[in-house]
Amino acid sequence: MIEADELTKTYGRRRAVDRLTFHIPPGRVTGFLGPNGAGKSSTIRLVLGLDSPTHGRVLVNGRPYRALDRPLRRVGALLDANAVHGGRRARDHLRWLAETNDIPRARVDEVLGLTGLTEVGHRRVGGFSLGMKQRLGIAAALIGDPEILIFDEPVNGLDPDGVHWIRGLIRSLAAEGRTVLVSSHLMSEMQLTADHLLILARGRLLSDAAMADLVRSGGGDVLVRTAGDSPLAALLTAGGATVTPESGRGLVVTGLDPTRIAEVAAAHGIALVELTPRAASLEEVFRRITDPELQYRADREGTR
Amino acid sequence: MTGLIAAEWTKLRSVRSTPLVLAVAAVSTIVIAVVQARSAASAWDSWGPRARAEFDPVFSTFSGFQLAQLAFGLLGVLAVTAEYGTGTVRATFAAAPRRGRVLAAKLLVVGTLTLVAGEVLAFAAFFAGQMALAGKHLDTGLGDPNVLRAVLGQGFYVATVAVLGAAIGTVLRHTAGATALTTGLLFLAPTVLKAFSANGSTALTHWAPGVAAEGLTWTRFHDPEWPTAGFALLVCLTYLAVTVAAAAWCLTRRDV
The missing domain is CATH 3.30.70.100 (Alpha-Beta Plaits)
Structure with a gap:
């Protein structure tokens, strides 16, 4: 469970996250949808305590992230698959992560197996394709067997097989009762994986609705x-x-x-x-929700 | 905390830069010790009384550490800035949100590894150098006055530089900037401080880290420009305290 209350983050003069209030319950895939620059990644950094909110707060299982003991056992996150040291072997990358949270070393081999990386675990990450790095990032997210998973743009750079694999993985994690948050700017991808959508634009929450309702509201x-x-x-x-x-x-x-x-x-x-x-495609619904007139009004309210 | 220390050790030993940098330091200190000892031994007969008086069997064979301190400083800088450069730092602080503890674990691991490596190199360079001096009976032993302090002090000094590099890396977060500042502090500080000093005054120049290194490693000959070993130790500890405090302050207050 992730709860945000009036969550706001300003970088310099730019308000990247603007009074977001939402709650993300377990057992379903919640999609975080919005164009690039909508504030998805900023919000995720706030959830993980990497950045501090300017105003408001966000809680994970009722507590601020930074107050969690051994947070990898509660929350796993894939942020940027390229954010690994290219000179380090995949197994060593997972090993230090496990050590920070007192996770048994055997779990490293387990997650390598889960993500199909057993054969390349001894190789240096610099030689990995983006798809392999994406799998390594997912292995890292799964290392603590957490009940909450956050994937930021997980299908970026994956080939069709990889996309299919990750969709299945995301669905099965939610089916196991975990809280899953997936961000994407790809509407078609969201339509296939998410049960519920939070639509963001320019840092503001424009819609918080079940996927089925959202598509139905589009009329068709x-x-x-x-x-x-x-x-x-x-x-x-x-x-x-x-x-x-x-x-x-x-x-x-x-x-x-x-x-x-x-x-x-x-x-x-x-x-x-x-x-x-x-049925109306999500794309049409999305375009209607984020239409320029609405954004113009939102901007004026924001600067008032 | 033991988990964080284990993790920092895994991080440090699993990248190629660590053994590479230590290998460069090992070659430069030991080879230079032997070369300097041999050239001193062969030139000894042609030296005048002043050159002979200023010859220090330990200090004069430890010049390689001036090069090695750069390698140690870089090791410390990279231990931090490589995380910022690659983005691994976000995984680090998501896994361990108590950033002060992460910094403590990292500095402890960097400090311990470089202290052990520094002492091993100091003793290795010492014995290699003295062996080469022994032919002319110019060598000294660990039991002679100031010698053990000089050898231990040299190892301690390069470890200080490594921790200094890591702390500066934490404040600046960029490899190039942190390397430049660390190198500048080591090589330019004496010149800069001298420019601000009244004629002949050593009050300021004794605060340059490179001058502190001289104060730590002399045995027979003591240049009046150098501080005492005790003051040099104080200078090292002050640099560590100030930079580590600045690193902790920045790290806990900034967004990652």
Whole structure:
């Protein structure tokens, strides 16, 4: 469980994190979504006690991070996969981490195995690909078998196999009842992994909602195709829908649900060859939430 | 705390720069001790009385430590700034948020390793040098006045420089800046302090670390420009106290 209350961080004159209040419960994947510079990484540094908040606070299991005894046994974090000394062997990197928190040395081999790095554990990290460094960063996050996991942009630089592996890992960690926070600027990736989304822009929390609700709120539309030329478009418009023609006798309908569209078609003897309800993509929802007008207003409030 | 010490030891021994820097220090001190002892032994007969009076069998063969102190300083600087340079420091402080303890563990490990290495090199250079001087019977023994203090003092001095480097590295957080400041302190401080001194006064110059090293390592010949061994020790301890306090102050107050 991670709780932030009015969390604020100012670097110089720039307010990177602006009065964030949220709580991240265990057992689900919470996504931290926002464009680059939205304040995701700054917030994570505040959670980990690396930076001190200018105002407000953030608690991990009810305590400030810096008050945790052996924090790696409670919280594991992947911040920047490249933040390792290139001259050090992978096993030694994990070994010193384990030693800081009195974690048994056998755990080093376990996490090397979990992340598929057993064969390269003796190699110096400087020769690793970004994907291998990403795996090493995840091994480091798992070293204390923590109940809270934080992954900052975990799929960056991974090949498709790696992306698939990490998605599965994140889902399974949450399924085990752990608290999982994943940040990303990739909306498609979030849609596949997160159950709940915190959407950030310019340091402010714009949305705190379940993924399903968020996608549903986007509305979506219905794609309809008829067998031949038909007056369906006019009929649906008369029925209150907005209709946009698409190639191949297709109609994109908003404002009427599929049942109603089917009824209208049946009543006029029009044969349908396709009737597909389409959910709004997260990308559309995201763009709407973070639209420039909203940001402009937010800015004005922020400087008032 | 034992876990933090173990971790700092693992960090220090698992990078190549540590053995490399110690190897450079070993070669420069021992080789230079032998070369200087041999050249003194072969030139002895041609020296006048003044040169003979100023010859110190320990001090005169320990010039290699002026080079080695750079290696030791760099070892201390890198033990800290390599973490900032690579970003490992964020993992360090996420794993151990009590930063004062991390600093204490790191300085303890750097200090212990360099003290052991410094003493080993000091004794090795001493015996190698005296062996080369023995042909002319110019050598001295550990039982002679000031000799044991000079050898132990030389090892202590290079360890001081290493801890100084680590503390400066903690304050500045950049390898280049910390190396420049440490080197400047070692080599330029006597010149700068002399410029500010009244004619013939040693009140300021005795506070230069390099001059303190001379005060620690003389045996037979004592230049009036050098401090006493006791004062030199005080100078070393003052530098350690001030820089370590500054490092702790910066580390606990700044964002990582």
